[in-house]
Amino acid sequence: MINLASRDVLHGWGKFLFTGIGLGLLIGATLTMAGVFRGMVDDGQVLIDNSGADLWVVQQGTLGPYAEPSSIRDDVWRGIVGIQGVAETGNAAYLTIQMQQAGKDTRVMIVGIEVDRPNRPGAPPYLTSGRPILQGHYEAIADEKAGLRLGERVRIRRHDYTVVGLTRRMVSSSGDPMIFVSLKDAQEIQFLKDNDALVNERARTATNPAFNRPGVPGLLEAAQASATQARNVNAVLVRLAPGTDADVVAGDIRRWNRLTAYTKAQMEDILVAKLIATSAKQIGMFLAILAVVTAAIVAFIIYTMTLAKVREIAVLKLIGAKNRTIAAMILQQAMALGVIGFLVGRMAAGLWGPAFPKYVLLLPQDAIGGFAIVLTICALASSVAIRAALAIDPAEAIGG
Amino acid sequence: MDTPAIKLTGLKKRYGTGDAAVDALKGVDMTIWPGEVVGLVGPSGSGKSTLLKCLGAVIEPTAGHMELAGEVIYDGVWKISDLRALRRDRIGFVFQAPYLIPFLDVTDNVALLPMLAGRDNAAARKRALDLLTALDVRHRAGAQVSQLSGGEQQRVAIARSLANHAPVILADEPTAPLDSERALAVVRILNDMAQQYNTAIIVVTHDEKIIPTFKRIYHIRDGKTHEEAGEGRPI
Numbered sequence: 176m177i178n179l180a181s182r183d184v185l186h187g188w189g190k191f192l193f194t195g196i197g198l199g200l201l202i203g204a205t206l207t208m209a210g211v212f213r214g215m216v217d218d219g220q221v222l223i224d225n226s227g228a229d230l231w232v233v234q235q236g237t238l239g240p241y242a243e244p245s246s247i248r249d250d251v252w253r254g255i256v257g258i259q260g261v262a263e264t265g266n267a268a269y270l271t272i273q274m275q276q277a278g279k280d281t282r283v284m285i286v287g288i289e290v291d292r293p294n295r296p297g298a299p300p301y302l303t304s305g306r307p308i309l310q311g312h313y314e315a316i317a318d319e320k321a322g323l324r325l326g327e328r329v330r331i332r333r334h335d336y337t338v339v340g341l342t343r344r345m346v347s348s349s350g351d352p353m354i355f356v357s358l359k360d361a362q363e364i365q366f367l368k369d370n371d372a373l374v375n376e377r378a379r380t381a382t383n384p385a386f387n388r389p390g391v392p393g394l395l396e397a398a399q400a401s402a403t404q405a406r407n408v409n410a411v412l413v414r415l416a417p418g419t420d421a422d423v424v425a426g427d428i429r430r431w432n433r434l435t436a437y438t439k440a441q442m443e444d445i446l447v448a449k450l451i452a453t454s455a456k457q458i459g460m461f462l463a464i465l466a467v468v469t470a471a472i473v474a475f476i477i478y479t480m481t482l483a484k485v486r487e488i489a490v491l492k493l494i495g496a497k498n499r500t501i502a503a504m505i506l507q508q509a510m511a512l513g514v515i516g517f518l519v520g521r522m523a524a525g526l527w528g529p530a531f532p533k534y535v536l537l538l539p540q541d542a543i544g545g546f547a548i549v550l551t552i553c554a555l556a557s558s559v560a561i562r563a564a565l566a567i568d569p570a571e572a573i574g575g
Numbered sequence: 576m577d578t579p580a581i582k583l584t585g586l587k588k589r590y591g592t593g594d595a596a597v598d599a600l601k602g603v604d605m606t607i608w609p610g611e612v613v614g615l616v617g618p619s620g621s622g623k624s625t626l627l628k629c630l631g632a633v634i635e636p637t638a639g640h641m642e643l644a645g646e647v648i649y650d651g652v653w654k655i656s657d658l659r660a661l662r663r664d665r666i667g668f669v670f671q672a673p674y675l676i677p678f679l680d681v682t683d684n685v686a687l688l689p690m691l692a693g694r695d696n697a698a699a700r701k702r703a704l705d706l707l708t709a710l711d712v713r714h715r716a717g718a719q720v721s722q723l724s725g726g727e728q729q730r731v732a733i734a735r736s737l738a739n740h741a742p743v744i745l746a747d748e749p750t751a752p753l754d755s756e757r758a759l760a761v762v763r764i765l766n767d768m769a770q771q772y773n774t775a776i777i778v779v780t781h782d783e784k785i786i787p788t789f790k791r792i793y794h795i796r797d798g799k800t801h802e803e804a805g806e807g808r809p810i
């Protein structure tokens with residue numbers, strides 16, 4: 176027996192391929208959407224992994240330093256470093272700014288790290304070129320995505336910084352590239368203001384209802400303090416000695432220092448589950464709609480293709496083709512369309528993914544899952560056409 | 576010549592029920608012998624297509640008796656459970672338009688029937704090529720259907736109807752779209768094939784050009800048939 180589906184496809188292959196490519200672009204958009212979500216998760220994950228920390232110590236009761244503002248004094252590390260199991264601490268300051276460089280407006284996250292010793296928690300774990308920050312002032316290490324070159328001078332607020340090193344995949348939870356500077360520089364950028372501004376600011380802050388919200392005690396004080404003092408940081412990153420139970424140390428820190436401490440797992444929960452929860456739902460909705468649209472389009476295409484063959488199907492039935500043969504023909508065509516669509520879609524997503532401003536992570540398991548879903552959708556969608564084909568009366572071939 | 580290829584007695588077909596009922600066939604008697612080409616003529620609405628559909632087992636008669644090559648296939652109810660297999664193996668169809676499958680080449684259009692009947696591809700294609708040779712379209716064997724002339728397409732359709740050695744071929748206006756020369760050529764082929772393969776062929780037609788060629792004609796009028804000798808003019 177010859178394969179009717181493939182013969183039909185080959186006979187009108189141009190049209191079929193064109194349809195498959197169209198469907199593929201839609202599938203490509205769907206895969207990219209999933210990749211955007213994976214990229215967001217991955218951004219959060221690398222933020223945690225690349226920080227080199229096992230614990231994050233932040234202002235009590237906050238989800239800091241990435242998901243909520245957190246401000247603690249820059250000497251709290253003294254109380255932490257003595258705790259059993261703590262190997263190394265690092266003060267860290269984070270702030271997101273809009274940076275103008277060579278006429279381009281880039282959103283970057285400034286990260287202040289301690290540069291007295293190499294490899295403090297919070298520092299970038301590897302450099303793709305250049306060297307670590309050696310001087311206490313006005314040197315920077317930039318993520319490659321910031322678009323800066325080695326040796327380039329970049330203006331951040333009131334000072335010029337020299338890019339001495341480049342690193343990769345160091346981005347904030349919202350995907351903005353990081354620029355590392357010394358903690359002192361970061362504190363200045365973050366907290367210091369000129370005197371007039373300071374006085375005005377204080378008065379304004381005190382009357383600002385946003386800082387006097389019921390249920391957020393201490394917010395005004397924290398805001399005032401952070402506005403006037405350069406002696407604050409956003410978090411202390413803690414590296415533990417091998418074999419130490421992070422939960423135990425976190426418990427100790429919480430108990431003795433009136434601070435909040437998060438383990439890696441908790442931080443992951445904050446960054447991956449809480450911070451991007453709304454975006455995840457947003458993307459989930461989008462994926463669901465795209466799946467329905469894909470199903471509708473496949474159903475429509477296959478249905479139209481089948482209706483165009485009513486006469487041939489009537490003849491096939493008249494000359495004795497089984498329902499099974501006809502159903503298989505339609506199902507196989509739907510599947511072929513799905514396969515072409517998927518291949519085109521995966522290729523398209525791979526091509527346009529890197530052009531996206533944020534990280535798009537196309538995971539093999541998403542591709543496999545997507546392929547299975549596409550085939551399922553095609554099979555389900557073809558059922559409409561199969562039903563129509565089986566309803567065709569062989570008498571139609573004889574006519575009136 | 577002792578077993579008729581087709582034997583109909585008192586075949587009736589009523590469409591619909593109640594007030595809307597139409598008695599399209601009101602008791603058709605018909606006997607056709609193997610190797611015969613018989614004309615079936617009648618005015619529009621007389622029941623020709625209805626009769627062909629009953630014979631082709633695509634609609635069920637309402638009453639009567641129907642035998643195919645000696646086997647009772649209808650006697651008030653169908654006596655055969657797999658009507659598709661019946662159509663595939665024992666009835667050939669030729670239509671006004673050739674109704675070939677456009678996505679198969681000429682050979683596979685013919686070979687499809689034996690393939691549907693379970694023959695392997697090589698045997699089916701051999702059968703197809705033999706028939707294409709007999710019908711003088713062997714040289715178009717690898718062509719696409721759309722590249723064939725109308726007459727060639729009709730010959731391929733005839734080859735297809737013969738592919739499973741069916742004892743009966745039903746031809747519905749097979750010459751309508753052809754000029755008189757080609758129409759007569761098709762009738763000649765049908766006669767040759769009937770002889771060569773001992774097949775009974777019923778040709779439904781309005782076509783004045785070919786009516787004189789039949790030796791026997793069934794006239795159908797108002798759901799009833801009566802037989803008449805034709806001119807049997809040589810082609």
Ligand SMILES: Nc1ncnc2c1ncn2[C@@H]1O[C@H](COP(=O)(O)OP(=O)(O)OP(=O)(O)O)[C@@H](O)[C@H]1O
Pocket residue numbers: 575590591597598599617618619620621622623624625626
């Ligand atoms: N499916 C149907 N339902 C109801 N009535 C039908 C149906 N098919 C045919 N008829 C009626 O049965 C009668 C015979 O129709 P049939 O199609 O057999 O005529 P015909 O001889 O083939 O005519 P023509 O030469 O115009 O094709 C007509 O009165 C027609 O209206």
Ligand SMILES: [Mg+2]
Pocket residue numbers: 574575623624625
């Ligand atoms: Mg008719």
